[in-house]
Amino acid sequence: MNGEEALAKLLEGNKRFVAGTPEAKDFAARREELKQGQHPIATVVACSDSRVVPEYIFDVGLGEIFKVESAGNVLDRIGLGSVEYGVAHLHTPLLVVLGHEKCGAVTAAYDGHAEGNIAAIVKKLAPAVKKAKKGGDKAAEVEQAAAINVKKVMGKLRKLPPVKAALESGALKIVGMRYSLGGAVEIIVKK
Numbered sequence: 001m002n003g004e005e006a007l008a009k010l011l012e013g014n015k016r017f018v019a020g021t022p023e024a025k026d027f028a029a030r031r032e033e034l035k036q037g038q039h040p041i042a043t044v045v046a047c048s049d050s051r052v053v054p055e056y057i058f059d060v061g062l063g064e065i066f067k068v069e070s071a072g073n074v075l076d077r078i079g080l081g082s083v084e085y086g087v088a089h090l091h092t093p094l095l096v097v098l099g100h101e102k103c104g105a106v107t108a109a110y111d112g113h114a115e116g117n118i119a120a121i122v123k124k125l126a127p128a129v130k131k132a133k134k135g136g137d138k139a140a141e142v143e144q145a146a147a148i149n150v151k152k153v154m155g156k157l158r159k160l161p162p163v164k165a166a167l168e169s170g171a172l173k174i175v176g177m178r179y180s181l182g183g184a185v186e187i188i189v190k191k
């Protein structure tokens with residue numbers, strides 16, 4: 001499966017998710033198959049938000065998505081290393097950065113909340129928030145900041161040597177997406 005095919009599979013799955021008609025899944029049989037090894041079709045960087053569940057959103061089963069999750073879908077070295085693992089060792093043909101509507105982490109960064117280790121997350125989100133925050137409508141600016149953050153995370157990922165090499169050889173496709181809480185994903189960056 002190439003990146004285009006993997007993307008098409010995820011988008012078709014999302015249509016089923018929105019329609020409330022997910023495919024039946026034989027978890028027992030799939031678990032047996034996966035004992036031989038995993039060959040996920042996508043590495044997905046997503047928010048920890050309990051409403052944003054990649055396997056449900058894209059209606060895929062076990063062994064299909066290699067996930068890297070954090071509040072605000074930001075990446076520290078461990079997160080970046082996890083993406084490198086998905087791309088360089090599991091050879092996923094697709095890399096998705098999935099932002100979402102009404103992200104609590106982005107809102108916290110917008111409001112300047114930063115207690116304990118949450119400060120590290122807010123710090124990562126600060127450049128995107130700074131760019132979006134113009135004293136306008138808060139809800140709209142939070143959405144803009146989330147979209148800018150997806151682009152920034154993608155920019156950081158493109159510079160990782162294994163990601164760069166896979167993109168250049170055509171073995172990998174990268175897309176940025178936004179999940180709306182109503183269920184649909186839209187592609188916001190496709191390159």
Ligand SMILES: [Zn+2]
Binds near residue numbers: 100106
């Ligand atoms: Zn979030």
